Amino acid sequence: MTVFRWNSLQDLFAIQEKVNRLFEETIHRSEFPDDGLEAALWSPAADVFESPEEIVLNIELPGVRLEDVRLEALEGKIRVSGHRRADPGTEPRHFVRMERIYGTFSRDFPVPVSLDPTAIKASLRGGVLRVVAPKADRGQPIPVEARRAR
Numbered sequence: 001m002t003v004f005r006w007n008s009l010q011d012l013f014a015i016q017e018k019v020n021r022l023f024e025e026t027i028h029r030s031e032f033p034d035d036g037l038e039a040a041l042w043s044p045a046a047d048v049f050e051s052p053e054e055i056v057l058n059i060e061l062p063g064v065r066l067e068d069v070r071l072e073a074l075e076g077k078i079r080v081s082g083h084r085r086a087d088p089g090t091e092p093r094h095f096v097r098m099e100r101i102y103g104t105f106s107r108d109f110p111v112p113v114s115l116d117p118t119a120i121k122a123s124l125r126g127g128v129l130r131v132v133a134p135k136a137d138r139g140q141p142i143p144v145e146a147r148r149a150r
Contacts, residue, residue: 042084042101048109055111055133062127063100069129073117074108078133081106 046059059080061069069082086102114136122131 042103042105043107044080044105046080046107046109050112052135054135055113055115057109057129057131057133059107059129059131060127061124061129064124064127064129066122066124066129069122069124071120071122071131073115073120073133076110078109078111078115078120078131079106080109080129080131 044060046057048055048057050056055078057078057080061082061084064082064084068085069080072079072081081104083104084100084102111133115133116136119134120131122129124130
């Protein structure tokens with residue numbers, strides 16, 4: 001009869017490693033064609049605050065260029081969407097570890113007031129997109145239409 005010594009700590013570490021690999025394979029998405037997925041599953045963090053004159057959104061978009069961001073004023077909300085691209089020439093086989101997520105993102109922010117879509121301004125500095133949306137005069141309805149961030 002063979003005696004096996006059970007090392008519970010070693011078994012737990014092995015299980016943890018397998019679970020970590022499973023999460024890395026299913027959660028992390030990239031724009032690389034080897035993944036077969038076009039869209040990333042990431043949602044940038046944001047702060048939204050309101051003053052008597054405007055609504056301000058500060059959205060964390062590290063590694064995103066302003067020309068890759070789309071800003072839309074929709075009925076009752078502001079939509080921020082875009083694309084974070086990997087560095088050109090970087091291929092998955094060159095990575096030792098890949099933790100950042102690349103691809104598309106989209107966030108909708110409900111706004112409790114009417115906005116003037118023609119006066120919305122956006123700037124991107126230090127990886128933070130700042131959107132300033134002036135409130136519209138409540139006495140006059142303003143048509144809401146999509147507008148690209150500049």
